[in-house]
Amino acid sequence: MNALILTLFLGGLAACIASGTSVLAALLFGLVCFAGQALLQGHGLHALAGMMWSGVRTIGHILCLFALIGLLTGVWRAAGTIPCIIHLALPLVDPSYFLLWAFVLCSGMSLLLGTSFGTVSTLGVICMLLARAAGLDEGPVAGAILSGIYVGDRCSPLSSSAALVSALTRTSLYDNIRLMWRTAALPLGLSCLAYGLLSPSGNAPVTSAISDTLEQHFVLNGWTLLPALCVIALSLLRVAVKKVMLVSIVLGVLICLLVQRLPLEEVLRCLVLGYASRPGTEMLAGGGLVSMASVGGIVLLASSYAGILEATGLLRGLRQAHAWLANRLGRVRATVLASIPLSAISCNQTLAIILVHQLCSPAHSNRSEMAMVLENSAVLVSVLIPWSIAGSVPCAALGVDASCLPYAWYLYLVPLLTVLWPAWMTGRRQGI
Structure with missing residues (x-):
């Protein structure tokens, strides 16, 4: 029966992929399947509700954090924070090392925003436009951008995936970010070296037109950078992430009203529905509370599985297989390999993180180790799956296909180095 239930769930996922239906539909179908299995085993409705709640309560505060991320990404667009960062960053681009600069700039933007999709839809799109104008090969450029936008997704205090990993592993x-930076040094250095060596000579990208367009629609000065600067400063002081975001959102709203001179109703609409672009600023559209609705729904549904899967024993066989593999390869290597299927x-990405944690956490007695393995595996491996939205959505935004994935070297280097040197890449020197 367990095999049948899992087959039905995987079939639902496959049907969603084939039809283009939201993954939320497959998760709802899966919840019905798993709940039905629990009822057939004799668990009552009250017990079933308790199972679901036991999973949801572990990530409840994450839903609040997701809402704050949505508000922040919306107000940063409207306040001119993101346009100002782009305006200051583009003149730094050296066409002789375009791939390197695309990687570095997208990495920096993703660290500030904490979102891969927000970075690719702004600076990433601009870098791709510049590459096409310069006649550069789109595949390596898109790979460099894809690598960069996921640096912050792994290491930023504003990252929803980093927050989810922290909540799941308690x-x-x-502390996780400190370890992630230490273990990211080698893959970051190797990625920069590779992109620097591969950067072809091309025509100088024209950045003045983009900067002029941004200056026409936004007031760009030091005030507009305050929301980003406060995030950096407060994060260094280890202020609670929610407080950091709230301060940044309040500053963003004030700048919208006092510097950009936006009506209050437009600011509120940006907070909820996201920034509505004007002609010439289409790449800035997005953000807002609604932008996090889908990922919030995925986390809510997937986390409700946890208690059901435990009570019905659906994961027991898979955990035994993982334990067998861990005894032969080591628990870190076994978890990285498990993250691929x-x-x-x-x-x-979100469901991958939750499933890897549910399946593999019993093998890891150290919670910090489990957090680092999740960051080094599911967070990045999911991007390399051609049909996963973690990679397909950024590729669609850039106007390229999955042929760019082999050039996303940072995404390969982190899990590969974790397999080769698990003790170093999880922040521990022994016991792996």
Whole structure:
């Protein structure tokens, strides 16, 4: 029966991929399947509700954090914070090392925003437009951008995936980030070296037209950078992430009203529905509370599985297989390898993180180790699955296909180095 239930769930996921239906529909179908299995085993409705709540309560505060991320990404657009960062960053681009600069700039933007989709839809799109104008090969450029936008997705205090990992493993977000930066040094250095060596000579990208367009629609000065600067300063002081975001959102709203001179109703609409672009600023559209609705729904549904899967024993066989593999390869290597098929069937980063944690956490007695393995595997491996929205959505935004994935070297280097040197890449020197 367990095999049949899992087959039905995977079939629902496959049907969603084939039809283009939202993954939320497959998760709802899966919840019905798993709940039905629990009822057939004799668990009552009250017990079933308790199982679902036991999973949801572990990530309840994450839903609040997702809402704050949505508000922040909307107001940063309207306040001119993102346009100002782009305006200051583009003149730094050296056409002789375009791939390197695309990677570095997208990495920096993703660290500030904490979102891969927000970075690719703004600075990433601009870098691709410049590359096309210069006649550069789109594949390597898109790969460099894809690598860069996921640097912050792994290491930023504003990252929803980093917050989710911290909540699931019950570890400190800032402690995790400190370890992630230490373990990211080698893959970041190797990625920069590779993109620097591969950067072809091309015509100088024309950045003045983009800067002029941004200056026409926004007031760009030091005030507009305050929301980003406060995030950096307060994060260094290890202020709670929610407080950091609230301060940045309030500053953004004030700048919208006092510097950009936007009506209050337009600011409120940006907070909820996201920034509505004007002609010439289409790449800035997005953000807002509604932008996090889908990922919030995925987390809510997927987390409700946890208690049901435990009570019905659906994961027991898979955990035994993982334990067998861990005894032969080591628990870290076994978890990284397990993240590949789990990411393939998840179709998105959030569900991949939750499934890898549910399946592999019993093998890891150290919670910090589990957090680092999740960051080094499911967070990045899911991007390399061609049909996963973690990679397909950024590729669609850039106007390229999955042929750019082999050039996303940072996404390969982190899990590969974790397999080769698990003790170093999880922040521990022994016990792996």
